[in-house]
Amino acid sequence: MKHGALTIVLVESPAPTIVRSPEIARTSGNTFGCLVRFAVANIRRRPERFVLAVLGIALAIACVTVVRTISASFAITGEDSVTDVLGSNQLWVVPAGGVHYDPDVRALIADGPAPTLSTPPDWTATRTLSGTTTVDGATVSLRGSDAVAPGRAAVGAGVAERLGIAPGATVDIGGQPLTAEIAGTGQSITVAAPLAGSLVGDNGWWTVAAPTGDEHRRDLAQLFGAATGLPATADPSVQPDPTGSGLIYDTVGGSGPLTFEQKFSALFSGKVTSSTLGVISTIGLILGFVIAVSSFLAAVAERKREFGIMSSIGLADEVLYFFLVESGITFLAAYLVGVLGAGVAVALVIPQIATFTAWGQAAGMVAAFIPAMAIVGALVPVHRLLQQRPVDLLGGR
Known part of the structure; x- marks a missing residue:
């Protein structure tokens, strides 16, 4: 019997295709x-x-x-309140009792009389009285300054908006009618020092400006502290010694990328979190x-x-x-x-x-x-x- 040759034909099968669900197939990729x-x-x-x-x-x-x-x-309130206190000054001298933030008046309030200072030559120290009083039934932050004339009241924009005080309006403080003028964006009313003293006593603080040309020196607190005998710190979390005379807060000489105002606001924020x-x-x-x-x-x-x-x-x-x-x-x-x-x-x-x-x-x-x-x-x-x-x-x- 004659056998024929066996022929094997190899057919290349197509590449396997990926089977996708109909939903995926309709998405065109x-x-x-x-x-x-x-x-x-x-x-x-x-x-x-x-x-x-x-x-x-x-x-x-x-x-x-x-x-x-x-x-x-x-945090925002803390930074704004410190900026309102300091202005363009470099040092802040607080009393031995320190200061605290009063949420009712939305401002910093002094907890004792400002320390006695012997200001070195060419330095400018400004004393500010600080406390609270009542205006139209609302408790507000009251400050006293020699820069405000008698019969006038420098009202911060924040408290003016809150109490509805317009420029030129009459404000009764301590039984005296005062003419209001809007000054700054803060939450305090500033009057002449004698009137403020009759309402809040001697409570207050000092703000200190360095001699012209030295505003950005990193050792301002050390220089002023050596001249006045007061301790200094750039850390707002440090509180003054109650048995001492006061404390100098250094707003320009601290280390790190944060300003003193930002550190103070972080302190506020941290208390909440x-x-x-x-x-x-x-x-x-x-x-x-x-x-x-x-x-x-x-x-x-x-x-x-x-x-x-x-x-x-x-x-x-x-x-x-x-x-x-x-x-x-x-x-x-x-x-x-x-x-x-x-x-x-x-x-x-x-x-x-x-x-x-x-x-x-x-x-x-x-x-x-x-x-x-x-x-x-x-x-x-x-x-x-x-x-x-x-x-x-x-x-x-």
Whole structure:
């Protein structure tokens, strides 16, 4: 029997194609648009979970934003109040009792009589009396200065707006009618020293200007301290010795990039963020993050088979991207609800210290945490999901 030759024909098979879901195929390469639609579809399928997650995270964000807004408001207030006191002077000599910020009058108030000074030649020291008084039933910061003529009252723009005092209006202070003039942007009313002394006593401080040409020397406090016998510091957190005569605050000779005013404002801000309120807000933010992760873990548990199918046909990466997009949408919605709610709450509850600038600073600070929280919030449930084989996901285990 004659056998024919065996002929083998090799046929080159076409390259394997990546099978994508119909939804992805219709996007013409725009995978991100597909993922957004997937995320929105899942949100619409379980709107109650999305709403609860957003509200939980938003409440935490609102707590942090409120605290940060208060902190930023105090920081702005602290810097403005010090600038109002110092003017163009380089040194601030406070009494042994120190000074404090009075939130009712929104200004710094002296807690004792200004120390006795023997001013060196060419130095200019200006004594300012400081205390509080009542004007039209409202408590205000009152200062006394020899630069204000009798019968006149230099009213800061802030207190003028708060009390509705117009230029040229008559202001009754200590039973004396004074003609008001708007001076500066502060929250104090400055009158002649004798009138102020009859109301606030000798309480006050000194502001000192260096000799011409020496304004920017870094050793001004040391020179003036050696001439007057008073201690000096560039740290506003240092308080004067109650048993001493007073303390010199150096506003030009401190180290570091921050000015004295900025250090003083940071001191104000730190008191808020380190308080119990600040700790509670931080705990709230952590709880909000836990709520988000729990929500995504529940979503993974419900959709194991769906993601198992996606993983088995080569779409494991899309699973990760899907959760990143859904996490981003959730945190973005929570952020908007939280910061807007915080702004409304602060404006209604504490309008006297809340400003749009402070709210904007707080919202910007909180926004810096959102991307990281969204990414981590998606990675935790996805990591648990991808640790399993697609067959296990399809089997429902």
